[in-house]
Amino acid sequence: xxxxxxxxxxxxxxxxxxxxxxxxxxxxxxxxxxxxxxxxxxxxxxxxxxxxxxxxxxxxxxxxxxxxxxxxxxxxxxxxxxxxxxxxxxxxxxxxxxxxxxxxxxxxxxxxxx
Amino acid sequence: xxxxxxxxxxxxxxxxxxxxxxxxxxxxxxxxxxxxxxxxxxxxxxxxxxxxxxxxxxxxxxxxxxxxxxxxxxxxxxxxxxxxxxxxxxxxxxxxxxxxxxxxxxxxxxxx
Numbered sequence: 001x002x003x004x005x006x007x008x009x010x011x012x013x014x015x016x017x018x019x020x021x022x023x024x025x026x027x028x029x030x031x032x033x034x035x036x037x038x039x040x041x042x043x044x045x046x047x048x049x050x051x052x053x054x055x056x057x058x059x060x061x062x063x064x065x066x067x068x069x070x071x072x073x074x075x076x077x078x079x080x081x082x083x084x085x086x087x088x089x090x091x092x093x094x095x096x097x098x099x100x101x102x103x104x105x106x107x108x109x110x111x112x113x114x
Numbered sequence: 115x116x117x118x119x120x121x122x123x124x125x126x127x128x129x130x131x132x133x134x135x136x137x138x139x140x141x142x143x144x145x146x147x148x149x150x151x152x153x154x155x156x157x158x159x160x161x162x163x164x165x166x167x168x169x170x171x172x173x174x175x176x177x178x179x180x181x182x183x184x185x186x187x188x189x190x191x192x193x194x195x196x197x198x199x200x201x202x203x204x205x206x207x208x209x210x211x212x213x214x215x216x217x218x219x220x221x222x223x224x225x226x
Contacts, residue, residue, distance in 0.1 A: 004157075035216075042118065042203070042216035043158070058213070090157050101146060101207055103214065105157030 001026050004106035006091050012112045013081040021076040021109050023091030030096030032074040033058075033103065034066060036087040043090065049074055050096060081113045116142040118217035120204055126223045133194045135220045137187040137204030142215070144206040147180055149189050152201045152219065161202075162189075194224045 004025045013019055023032065030051050035043040045058030047066040055066045063085060065077045074093075078085060088110050092103040119138045127133050137147070146165045150158035164171040164180045164187070171178045177190040191198050204217040 033214075040122070040218055042218045043205075044216075045213065048213070092157075101214075102148065102160040102163060103158075104160070107157050108155075 003027065004091055004093055004104050006089075006106035006109050008109060009107065010110050012114065013078075014114055015082060017081050018077070018079050019081065019111075020078075021089055021091075021111075023074045023076070023093075023106060024072055025074075025091075025093040025104070026072065027093060027095070027104065028071070029093035029104070030071075031094045032068065033092045033094075034064070034074065034076045035090045035092065036060065036085075037090060037108075038087050046076065046089075081111075083113045085111065086113045087111060116140070116206075116215055118142075118204060118206060118215055120202075120217040120220045122218065122220070124221040124223055126225065127194055129195060129224055129226050131194055133191040133198065133222055133224070135189040135202050135204075135222065137189065137217055139185050139206055142185075142206055143182075143208075145208050146206075147178075147187050148205040148207070148214070149176075149178060149187075150203040150205060150216075152203055158203055191222075194222075196224050196226050198222060199224050 007022045033048045034046040049055045049068040052071040067075045091106040094103045117140045148163045149161045152158040175192045179188045201219040203219040206215045
């Protein structure tokens with residue numbers, strides 16, 4: 001199993017450009033998450049999904065949109081990138097079952113907005 | 115607001131010693147607490163989970179304690195090795211498990 005994969009690994013955007021980050025998991029997990037990680041700060045939840053076709057806002061959702069059209073994929077979109085969105089983005093998944101809360105993370109996408 | 119505090123200063127210890135990392139939290143009553151390991155340039159990896167009604171959990175050389183009165187968790191690595199050098203993240207969850215709050219992590223260096 002590949003676990004959780006993310007594409008791309010690196011990206012540089014100019015202010016105002018748009019892009020989509022793709023997350024895929026092959027563990028048949030119900031829950032999926034997008035986080036951002038900035039120096040000196042913990043992972044902050046952007047959006048999450050508790051099942052195919054559902055999404056919800058996390059702690060820092062502004063400037064991002066998400067979609068979960070297929071159970072195995074969770075897309076994160078930036079419609080108009082801003083320098084404040086320079087960060088490392090991690091996708092994660094968890095089974096969502098009772099007593100099964102551990103999250104499995106992807107390798108991350110390093111995004112720079114100039 | 116909910117807050118998690120982990121020592122921002124790196125912890126330097128000698129190989130073979132026990133490393134102890136601290137996680138304190140405020141304005142939160144978590145149902146359970148998790149510890150993750152993160153290596154540079156990689157995503158976090160799950161290590162241990164402890165529930166609010168558990169005092170201690172062990173896994174090989176790892177031990178986690180959870181004191182809901184003190185609002186504190188301690189993470190111990192016994193017989194530490196240079197390969198244990200990494201950043202360790204503390205994470206809290208309420209019931210449901212989909213709004214996890216992560217601490218900023220503590221960097222551990224184990225010297226040979």
